[in-house]
Amino acid sequence: MKILFTNIKELLQVREGNILKVSGAEMAELPSIKNAYLLVENDTIIDYGTMENCPIDSDEVIDASGKIILPTWCDSHTHIVYAGNREQEFVDRINGLSYEEIANRGGGILNSAKKLNETSEEELYQQSKKRLEEVMMQGTGAVEIKSGYGLTVDGELKMLRVIKRLAESYPVKIKATFLGAHAFPKEFKENHQAYIDLIINEMLPKIAKENLADYIDAFLETGYFSVEETEQIMLAGKQYGLVPKIHVNQFTAINGIETCVKHNALTVDHLEIVTDDDIAVLKNSTTMPVALPSCSYFISIPYTPARKMISAGLPLALASDFNPGTTPSGNMNFVVATACIKMKMTPEEAINAATINGAYAMGISETHGSITKGKKANLIMTKELNSYYEIPYRFGSNLIDKVMINGRFLK
Numbered sequence: 001m002k003i004l005f006t007n008i009k010e011l012l013q014v015r016e017g018n019i020l021k022v023s024g025a026e027m028a029e030l031p032s033i034k035n036a037y038l039l040v041e042n043d044t045i046i047d048y049g050t051m052e053n054c055p056i057d058s059d060e061v062i063d064a065s066g067k068i069i070l071p072t073w074c075d076s077h078t079h080i081v082y083a084g085n086r087e088q089e090f091v092d093r094i095n096g097l098s099y100e101e102i103a104n105r106g107g108g109i110l111n112s113a114k115k116l117n118e119t120s121e122e123e124l125y126q127q128s129k130k131r132l133e134e135v136m137m138q139g140t141g142a143v144e145i146k147s148g149y150g151l152t153v154d155g156e157l158k159m160l161r162v163i164k165r166l167a168e169s170y171p172v173k174i175k176a177t178f179l180g181a182h183a184f185p186k187e188f189k190e191n192h193q194a195y196i197d198l199i200i201n202e203m204l205p206k207i208a209k210e211n212l213a214d215y216i217d218a219f220l221e222t223g224y225f226s227v228e229e230t231e232q233i234m235l236a237g238k239q240y241g242l243v244p245k246i247h248v249n250q251f252t253a254i255n256g257i258e259t260c261v262k263h264n265a266l267t268v269d270h271l272e273i274v275t276d277d278d279i280a281v282l283k284n285s286t287t288m289p290v291a292l293p294s295c296s297y298f299i300s301i302p303y304t305p306a307r308k309m310i311s312a313g314l315p316l317a318l319a320s321d322f323n324p325g326t327t328p329s330g331n332m333n334f335v336v337a338t339a340c341i342k343m344k345m346t347p348e349e350a351i352n353a354a355t356i357n358g359a360y361a362m363g364i365s366e367t368h369g370s371i372t373k374g375k376k377a378n379l380i381m382t383k384e385l386n387s388y389y390e391i392p393y394r395f396g397s398n399l400i401d402k403v404m405i406n407g408r409f410l411k
């Protein structure tokens with residue numbers, strides 16, 4: 001089955017297959033073809049170019065006059081699988097409590113963990129699939145999903161099995177991350193090592209046996225997991241082939257990034273607080289920094305200093321952090337817009353960060369994240385637009401006409 005798109009106003013993010021991420025000044029360039037065609041066969045992009053060279057052989061032709069086509073978003077950091085909601089904490093914050101104060105009262109992650117452990121696997125799947133379907137319709141074609149609201153052997157396994165079932169049931173590419181080290185359960189508050197031992201000796205072997213995770217994560221933060229505790233988790237994960245992707249520098253900078261880089265973390269995520277030393281460590285590493293601007297927006301904390309990082313030559317990826325506490329939204333168009341509006345990223349930088357660099361941040365940039373021959377046919381076709389600047393500019397509008405994942409249009 002061949003589908004041919006014709007008269008595309010602008011085909012964005014057209015790249016050779018050897019480009020796996022873009023860094024520093026390269027992020028300002030978004031290669032494109034104006035007045036383009038694009039040919040998809042089954043689930044793969046097979047050809048593109050300008051309309052003068054448009055082929056005629058296809059099974060279906062879609063006229064994209066006035067419209068822009070770009071690769072679907074690669075959302076490399078989410079917690080889409082969760083039970084219930086935390087809207088009461090949202091109102092508590094409006095009334096003056098901070099995220100930290102709410103967590104210290106037993107709210108926050110432990111609140112979600114309680115709900116999750118009381119919810120059946122089937123019910124958890126039903127709740128989570130609605131969110132996955134929503135983000136697919138918003139143009140996400142690949143998503144990383146974390147555990148971390150179980151914090152018990154059964155709860156963590158339940159979450160990871162739901163992630164696996166989602167991956168088997170939907171065309172969207174899914175990568176799974178084990179985040180048992182998200183918070184210390186109440187009963188381990190005074191005995192951190194006992195919980196870390198539970199993660200290492202009970203959870204990890206079972207997860208590895210069922211092949212439930214690609215990556216390992218920890219919340220490296222003052223009041224959560226220390227640098228040394230996170231190091232133990234990263235080393236244990238490595239024994240099972242799990243590469244680290246770490247929550248770090250959300251509220252405080254405690255030299256965690258250095259340790260993540262030392263252990264070859266694929267990504268370091270959040271980075272609302274970044275020091276010059278952190279930037280120096282990330283330079284010359286293969287670790288991708290990941291910013292989560294809708295989290296900053298939702299809980300009113302600083303934004304990742306993107307300008308400073310890009311000026312230093314670093315790459316940057318953007319992700320949603322979709323979760324019940326700090327970001328109850330997986331709308332990547334809003335993430336891109338917020339990065340432009342609040343972090344002063346240009347539209348080109350933000351789109352690069354949410355596509356090719358997002359793909360790198362979940363280890364799939366050989367197959368996703370750009371319009372490249374041989375890559376997956378994962379496409380967003382917009383409504384008629386003046387230019388791609390409208391994607392961040394009209395931050396509150398749904399500008400998507402059609403989404404294609406693996407060569408098929410979403411209904």
Ligand code: NIG
Pocket residue numbers: 108109112219247250295321323324325326327
């Ligand atoms: O990425 N920072 C740690 N974890 C999540 C939020 C967890 C929660 O509040 O439920 C985050 O923001």
Ligand code: FE
Pocket residue numbers: 077078079247321323
């Ligand atoms: Fe997160």
